[in-house]
Amino acid sequence: MNSPAPHIQPGPTRPVIRQLDESAANRIAAGEVVERPASAVKELVENALDAGARRIEVTIARGGKGLIRVSDDGCGMAPDDLPLALARHATSKIDGSDLLNIRSFGFRGEALPSLGAVGRLTVTTRAEGEAGATITTEGGLTGPVRPAAANRGTVVDLRDLFFATPARLKFLRTDRAETQAIAEVIRRLAMSRPDIAITLQGDDGQMLFRADAEDLAARLSRVLGSDFIDSALPVEAERDGVALTGWAALPTYSRGAAVAQHLFVNGRPVRDKLLTGALRAGYWDVMSAGRHPAAALYLSCPPQMVDVNVHPAKTEVRFREPDAVRGLMVSTLRRMLGGTGQRRNSAPLAAATLAAFRPEPEMARAPLKATAPLAPGFAEAQARIEPQADAPLADQPLGAARAQLHGNWIIAQTAEGMVIVDQHAAHERLVYERLKAEAEGAAGVPRQGLLIPQIVELPTDSCAALLAEAESLAELGLVIEAFGQGAVAIREVPAAIPRLDGAALLRDLADDLTDGSGAARITARREAVLSSMACHGSVRAGRRLSGDEMNALLREMERTPRAGQCNHGRPTFVTLKLADIERLFGR
Numbered sequence: 162m163n164s165p166a167p168h169i170q171p172g173p174t175r176p177v178i179r180q181l182d183e184s185a186a187n188r189i190a191a192g193e194v195v196e197r198p199a200s201a202v203k204e205l206v207e208n209a210l211d212a213g214a215r216r217i218e219v220t221i222a223r224g225g226k227g228l229i230r231v232s233d234d235g236c237g238m239a240p241d242d243l244p245l246a247l248a249r250h251a252t253s254k255i256d257g258s259d260l261l262n263i264r265s266f267g268f269r270g271e272a273l274p275s276l277g278a279v280g281r282l283t284v285t286t287r288a289e290g291e292a293g294a295t296i297t298t299e300g301g302l303t304g305p306v307r308p309a310a311a312n313r314g315t316v317v318d319l320r321d322l323f324f325a326t327p328a329r330l331k332f333l334r335t336d337r338a339e340t341q342a343i344a345e346v347i348r349r350l351a352m353s354r355p356d357i358a359i360t361l362q363g364d365d366g367q368m369l370f371r372a373d374a375e376d377l378a379a380r381l382s383r384v385l386g387s388d389f390i391d392s393a394l395p396v397e398a399e400r401d402g403v404a405l406t407g408w409a410a411l412p413t414y415s416r417g418a419a420v421a422q423h424l425f426v427n428g429r430p431v432r433d434k435l436l437t438g439a440l441r442a443g444y445w446d447v448m449s450a451g452r453h454p455a456a457a458l459y460l461s462c463p464p465q466m467v468d469v470n471v472h473p474a475k476t477e478v479r480f481r482e483p484d485a486v487r488g489l490m491v492s493t494l495r496r497m498l499g500g501t502g503q504r505r506n507s508a509p510l511a512a513a514t515l516a517a518f519r520p521e522p523e524m525a526r527a528p529l530k531a532t533a534p535l536a537p538g539f540a541e542a543q544a545r546i547e548p549q550a551d552a553p554l555a556d557q558p559l560g561a562a563r564a565q566l567h568g569n570w571i572i573a574q575t576a577e578g579m580v581i582v583d584q585h586a587a588h589e590r591l592v593y594e595r596l597k598a599e600a601e602g603a604a605g606v607p608r609q610g611l612l613i614p615q616i617v618e619l620p621t622d623s624c625a626a627l628l629a630e631a632e633s634l635a636e637l638g639l640v641i642e643a644f645g646q647g648a649v650a651i652r653e654v655p656a657a658i659p660r661l662d663g664a665a666l667l668r669d670l671a672d673d674l675t676d677g678s679g680a681a682r683i684t685a686r687r688e689a690v691l692s693s694m695a696c697h698g699s700v701r702a703g704r705r706l707s708g709d710e711m712n713a714l715l716r717e718m719e720r721t722p723r724a725g726q727c728n729h730g731r732p733t734f735v736t737l738k739l740a741d742i743e744r745l746f747g748r
Contacts, residue, residue, distance in 0.1 A: 195275055197333060198225025198322055199342035204272035205317050206350050206359075209233035212315065215357060215374070219347060222364030224339030226322050226330070234314040238286045240294035243306050246284065247298055249274045273317075277301060279325050283318040287311040300325035344369055348384045349430040352423055352457060355380035381408055381457050385421065389414070389455060396458060398493040403462045403486060405493055410455040412447040412498070412726045413510045421455035426467055428459075432476050436460070439487040443494025446593070446692060447723050449730035460486065499722025514581075514735045515745065554712060558719050559734065562711035568703040571711050578739040584700055584711075586727035587718055593695035593728050594721050595657050596638070600691060606638030607656040615651040615663045616644055623671035624649050630674065637690055641667070658698025666697040692728040 195201050202219060209217045212235025222228035238246060249271060276282050277298035287293035293311030297304045323329040333339060340363065347361045347370050355377050361370040372383055382390045392414035398405045410421075424436045436458075444454040468479040480486045554561035559582070560575035571582040599606045619627070627634075627649055631641055638655030651663040670693065673686075700706075706714070718724040718733070727733055 195279065195322075197342060198229060198339050199346045201225065201229055201276055201280075201319060201322060202231070202343050203346045203350070204276070205229065205231040205319070206347070208272060208317075209235055209315070210350070210354060210357065212236050214314065217357060217359045219343075219359070219361045220364070221340065221343055221361070224333075224336035225343055226333065226336070226339065227320065228364065229319040229322065230316065232314065232316045234312070237288035237291070237311075237314050238284075238294075239288050239291045240306050240308075243284060243286070243294055243296040244303070247273050247277055247282075247296065247303050274298075274301075276319055276322075277303065279329070280322040281320045281324065283320075284315065285309050285311050285318075286315040287313050289313055340369070349423060352380060352384055353425050353428050353430055378408070385423075385455075385457065389421070393455070394497050396456075396493060396497055398489060398496075400489045401485060402466070403460065403489055405458060405460055405489055407456065407458040409443075409458065409494060409497060412444060412449075412452075412454065412730050413732050414455055415448060415452035415730070416455055417452065419453045422453065423457040425457075425459045426469075426478050427461055427464065429469065429478075430476070431478050433478055435480065435483050435487060436490065439490035440494070442487075442491045444498070444730075446688060446728055447498055447726040447730050452730060458490070460490075462486075510732060510735055511737060511741075514737060515741050554715075557715070559715040562708055562715060565706055565711060568705060571706070571714070573711075573715060575736070578737045578742060580734050580736050582715065582718075582734040583727075583732070584704075584706065584714065586731055587714060587724065587733040589695050589699040589727045590724055590733060591714075591717050591721050592658055592699050593692050594723065596655060596691040596695060597688065599655075599657070600637060600687065605636055608635075608638050608640060608653040609656040609659055610653050611651065614644075616648055617651065617664045617667045618648045619667065619671055621647055623668075623674075626674035627667060627671055634670075634690075637687065637694070639666075639694065655694060655698070658694060661694065661698040663697075666693055669693050669697075695728060 195204070198221070202221070202225060206217060206219065209231060212233060214233035214235035216234050218230075218232045220228065220230040220232075273282065273284070278301040281297070281299045283295060283297045285293065285295040287309075293309045294306050295309035295311075296306050323333075334342075344361060347359065351357075351359050351370070351372050355372075356374050358373045359370070360368065360372075363369055372380060375383070378390055389410060390408065393408040393410040396405060396407045396409050407425075419437065422437060422440060424431055424433060424440070426433070426436075440454060440456060440458070441448075448454060462480075466481045468481075555574050556576050558575070559580050560573035562571055562573050564572045565584075566572060569584055571584050573580040573582065596606060624643070624647060627641060628643055634641060635653075638653070638657075639651070640653035641649050641651055644650035649667060651667070654661045654663065670690065673689075700714075725733060
């Protein structure tokens with residue numbers, strides 16, 4: 162009996178390779194270049210900047226979905242240039258011979274054809290010595306060039322964005338949210354070019370943003386608020402052809418999210434992980450956990466050192482020498498935060514302190530009561546308690562200590578007002594900076610032997626983790642050894658902190674070592690270990706200090722880098738001006 166022939170499954174149908182038409186290609190490109198109305202605004206404003214515009218006006222309707230109009234007074238285009246301007250990969254900004262020598266915002270030649278593929282685009286322009294002309298494209302279908310009356314420059318009208326790809330409209334947010342995104346794009350571009358006047362107007366005639374040509378500090382104050390400039394320090398450094406300028410806020414002006422971090426590379430706004438990581442590292446030991454620094458930083462370098470052709474949106478970059486760029490940024494920020502400018506507090510911190518002093522409304526409205534005359538001899542008693550010998554100290558930045566409240570708050574008098582100091586936080590920073598300096602020296606951290614070793618009982622795994630790092634800890638001034646089962650003995654401590662709370666420190670270090678990060682954590686995070694030592698070895702709250710001790714603490718704060726914040730980023734002191742205090746009392 163013959164067996165049935167096996168059933169043969171038909172093979173897969175061979176796909177046919179075909180060339181997409183230009184309209185489909187433009188719509189695909191638009192998906193990368195134009196994600197939302199804010200992306201279209203960014204591309205059009207950048208084109209205006211590349212054209213040498215000195216004034217740019219942006220008008221939007223329905224969050225940019227109904228209308229985006231960008232007018233500029235740049236160089237404009239000749240009538241013969243208009244068809245090419247709407248063709249893909251046609252640009253006047255590069256010749257294609259060197260993609261690492263890009264000195265303009267745009268260079269890919271994709272923006273206008275991509276916008277014309279998904280919306281109704283009209284370009285009206287006139288170059289110096291040329292006649293005005295206009296051209297329209299709708300859904301990728303381009304009409305002829307026609308004469309038009311126009312001033313020198315270019316006006317781009319984009320209406321009904323994504324009408325040719327209606328599915329994209331479903332992914333857009335509300336008109337208000339899209340308007341906010343457009344405003345953020347305008348603000349970032351305004352920060353990149355403070356010498357350019359730029360406006361953003363809504364469809365109801367409301368002026369959403371307006372800035373005339375001005376210097377950088379004025380532009381940042383306009384965009385980020387005067388509180389930012391009042392609380393920021395100027396940044397300026399240069400190394401190996403790379404320059405870093407801008408403004409960075411004091412740690413006391415931190416934010417709850419990274420919304421106030423604005424980074425620019427050769428004038429281009431970017432969102433780069435290398436740079437944001439360097440910004441965090443620069444603030445590492447002066448910023449509270451969960452807080453983010455605020456800064457507007459401008460990195461300038463030869464175009465050959467940075468690749469901006471990483472993503473169609475051109476917001477990501479790659480550096481030829483990333484370690485050098487990161488090192489410049491981190492070292493500059495740390496040096497700035499450790500300089501004399503760190504002696505001052507941010508304006509919001511002082512304002513919040515003054516607000517806390519304001520009387521309650523009920524107290525403010527209470528009628529004044531008659532007061533008894535001063536007791537006899539009051540003036541003589543006041544003279545006796547008023548320190549005279551330290552009067553010249555009031556001219557120092559942190560003034561002369563006058564009192565200690567609740568065992569932790571030092572009140573100092575300055576020439577312009579008063580200073581309130583958190584003695585524990587301040588001493589913690591002083592000890593930390595001293596330990597860092599000693600650890601970086603050739604001799605290492607000086608150690609002091611304990612007359613009686615301090616025995617700390619810990620879980621077996623914690624003991625093993627600590628003892629595995631005993632050699633690294635000894636280099637930092639902490640000498641430990643095993644002491645039976647489940648215990649560690651502290652034999653020596655850093656000489657700078659003889660009253661070290663060794664038990665609390667070892668428990669913290671043990672938790673750090675057994676959290677899954679491995680034993681290399683001590684070596685890799687030396688400064689974090691030193692910070693923990695300083696925290697557990699500094700003057701505790703509740704300790705009474707003499708007048709000499711308080712003044713010695715103030716003088717050392719004035720000499721110590723980053724003395725305005727403790728190791729955890731909290732402020733160590735606040736300054737109150739005499740005029741502000743007088744206003745509290747209606748004087």
